[in-house]
Amino acid sequence: MADLTTEFLGITSPNPFWLASAPPTDKEYNVRRAFEAGWGGVVWKTLGADGPPVVNVNGPRYGAIHGADRRLLGLNNIELITDRPLQTNLEEIARVKSDYPDRAVVVSLMVPCEEGAWKDILPRVAETGADGIELNFGCPHGMSERGMGSAVGQVPDYIEMVTRWCKTHYDRPVIVKLTPNITDIRYPARAARNGGADAVSLINTISSITSVNLDTFSPEPSIDGKGSHGGYCGPAVKPIAMNMVAEIARDPETLGLPISGIGGITTWRDAAEFMSLGCGTVQVCTAAMTYGFKIIDELTTGLNRWMDDKEFKETSDFVGRAVGNVTDWQYLNLNYIAKARIDQEKCIQCGRCYAVCEDTSHQAISISQDRKFEVIDEECVACNLCVEVCPVERCITMAPLPIGAIDRRTGTKVSDRYLNWTMHENNPLTKVAE
C-alpha cells in the first residue's frame, strides 16, 4: 500500500488533498467536518484586514453550466472573501489546528497593498499556529475592484513586493496563489519566486459569465436584474489550469518552485495528472461543493491503488514525471504517424464519427449500407476528433504506424528519423539557417 503522506514546504499532511480557500473552508464547523471526512489539509477561506467585514450580495452567488443529466461542469461565483470578523476566524483556526495537528492548515490572506496592512495581520495569523499562508492574488471579482485579489496578481511587480513583505514579517511558508486572468502565467510566477515565495498555487478562478437569462436579459447569477462577472471553476477549467501549471513547472526561471495545483480536480485521476505535472499537493473545491466531503474516500483510495499499480511508494515518486514531456509545438515529431482504428466489436453504430469527419474534418470514415463505419487510411490525418466524439470509450483509437509502413495518405514510408518543425523543409526559418 502506497504512502500518501505528503510533505510540502515542510508542512506534512496525511494525503495531498487539501480543500482550497473557498466556501467549504470558511468556518470551523465545515473544516472540522472535512477533517473528520479525511481531507489532508485546508486553506482557510481568505481573511481580510481587521475592521468591519466585507459584505456579500444577498441574492444568488453561483452560476453554472451543466452537461448531460445536469452534471455540473463549470461553476462560477461572485462571493467575496470571508464576511465574518477577523478575530472569530483566527480563534477558530487556532482551535482547529490544535485539535488536528496532523493536518495542514494554511490561511489565505488578502489585505490592501500596503506594508502596514500586512504587518498588522501576519503576527496575528502566526499566533494561531497555522502552518503557513497563501496570498490571494487571484480573486477576479469584487475585491479586484478595490485593488486587491487579481488586481495584484495581474501586476508582477506588486506580487513580488507583497510577497517580500510577507517573507519579512512572517516566518512560516508563504504560498502565492495566482490568477489565470493574465496572458502569460510565467511572469507572475517568476515575480513570486523573486519575492521569495516558498510556492505558488494555481489557478484561481477565471472571469466569466455563465449564462444570460433570456427572459430578463440579465447575466446569471442575477442580482436584481444585473449580473457581474464571476470566478469560474470546476471540471471545465482543468485543462486551462494544467497548462498553466505545466508552463511554470518547465520554465527555467521557476524550475523547482513547489506548486500546489488547483482547478477542476474532481477525481483521483485529475489529481494524479496535476501532480505528474509538478504539483506537490492539490487543492479541491468545486468537486466538494458538488458532491460533499465524502469524495475524499474515492480520491485517496483511487490514488493509492493507482500508485500501487505503478509501484510508486510515495507521491514524490511521480510528482513532476510528466513535466519533461511537455514541450513546444515546434518540437513535436512530424514523422510520428497514426491512423484511427474502429473496433467493430465495440461499435454501436451511432455514426457520430462519420458525421463529424464528413462534415467538419477530412472525410476519412466510410459508412456502409448496414452501418459499418470504417477508416479510410488514404484520408485520415489522425486528428482524433472521431475518438473524442465516440460515446464508447476505446472503441476508436489512434494506432501509430510502425516504422517502414506506408502512410497511404501521403504514399510515403514512415521514417524512424525524428523530424520537428525547426528541421522541416517547409519552415522558412529552417531554410534561412541553412
Added chain:
Amino acid sequence: MKPGSIASGISRARLSLEELHQNFADLHSPFNQHEAVVAADRCYFCYDAPCIAACPTTIDIPLFIRQIQTGQPENAAQTIFDQNILGGMCARVCPTETLCEEACVRHMAEERPVEIGRLQRYATDRVMQSGVHPYIRATHTNKHIAVVGAGPAGLACAHRLALKGHDVHIMEQKPKAGGLNEYGIAAYKTVDDFAATEVDWLMQIGGIQLTTDCMMGRDVFLDDLLKDYDAVFLSIGLGGVNALPIQGESKDGSVNAVDFIARLRQIDDLTKLPIGRNVVVIGGGMTAVDAAVQAKLLGAEHVTIAYRRAREAMSASRYEQDLATSRGVRLMFNVQPVAVYGNDRVAAVEFEYMQTDDHQLRGTGETFQIEVDQVFKAIGQNLFDVPVNVAVTDGKIDVTDTGRTNVPNLWAGGDCARGGDDLTVTAVAAGRDAAEDIHAVLMVSGCS
C-alpha cells in the same frame, strides 16, 4: 384471493371500482419535465439515425429529442406531428420495442434504449394539453375528398388533405371516430378518453366534416362517392373476424376478442362488465394479449393465452408477452384448439399439442382440456364487404406505395390495404402518403 375472482361462471364486479381504476390506470405514467430531460440526455443524436428508419412514419427522432433537451417540447411536438399527426396515440400504443427503440444504438450498447415512446408522449401531450392546434390550412382548393372510415389511416389522410386546403368528408360506420384507437386497443394504453380527445384536437384543422353511423354499402355506396367527390380514400379496416373452424365454437361464452375489447373501451363503469372466472384466449397477436391482460385486470382468476405455434412465431412482441405474464396471464405455446365442449355454454376447450416441422404445423395427436367459462377468439380479422371492382389480394386491397388502387380516383390505406403491419403507426403513414398523392394528382389535373 379476492372473493370476486372465484365467483363461478361469468360474473361482473369481481373487483371493486377502486381496484379496477387502479388496474386500468396508465400503463406507463407520463414523464414529468425532469424525467423527460434525463431521458433526453441519453440520446446520442446519431448520424442518419437507425430509429428514424425504424419508424414507419419516419419521425426525426434525434431532432425532437434534442428539442426536448433544449427546453422546447413544443418544437419537438411539431417535429413529430409533421410526420405523424397521431403522434400522441402512437407514443402510447406503438410497439416501440420492435420499432424505434429496438433500433436505438443504446439498445445495442446497453440493452436499454432511449425511451423514445415516452419522450414522444411528453412532447405531444404538452402541445395537445395546451389545446393549441399547430397547423393552419392552406388556401381553399375547392377539391372534395371522401374518406371512408375514421380510423388512424382515415384521420391522418383527412388531416393532411385539409391542411392542403381540400374539403374532406369522413364517413364512419361506428358512433365515434377513432377506429381501433377508440375501439380496439387495451384501455390502460390510452386512458382518459385520449382517442376521442385526439380526434377533437385533430379536427381543429378545419375543413373536415365527420358523419358517424354511416356505413358503406348501406348508407353510402362507393360508385356514388366516386361520382360525387374528386377522390375517395378507403380506410375501412378489417371489419370481419376470422372464425374458429372447430366444433362448438359458437356456444355462449365464446366471443370475439375484438368485441370484448370494444365493449370494455366503451363502458363507463367497469364493474358492470362481466368476465369469466376461467378465461382462454385463442391467438397470438396484440389483440390476444390485450384481451387476456384486460380479462385478468377485470378479476378473472385464470387466464390463458393459447397459441398454436412456438413463442418465436407469436406476433405479439416479447415485451407484450412479458406484460401479460407479469399480470398473471399464462402463456401456452404449440397448442391448437380442436373442440369446445359444454351444453349451451362453454365449459371446456380441448387442445392438441402441435409441432412445427419445416414451417408445417401439424398435430401430435396428444390432447388436453382446459375448463373455461369464457373463450375469446383472437385469430385475426378479415376484409369485409369491399365492392367487387376493387382488386384484392390475400384478403387486402391492392395498393401502390402511395395507396392507389386499381380504380381511378380511389385510394386505400390502413389495415384494409396491403403493405402495412396492422399497426396504428403504419396506418397513419399510409393515410398521410395517400393524401400527398391525392393532392399531387388533384392539383396537377386542376391546372390542366
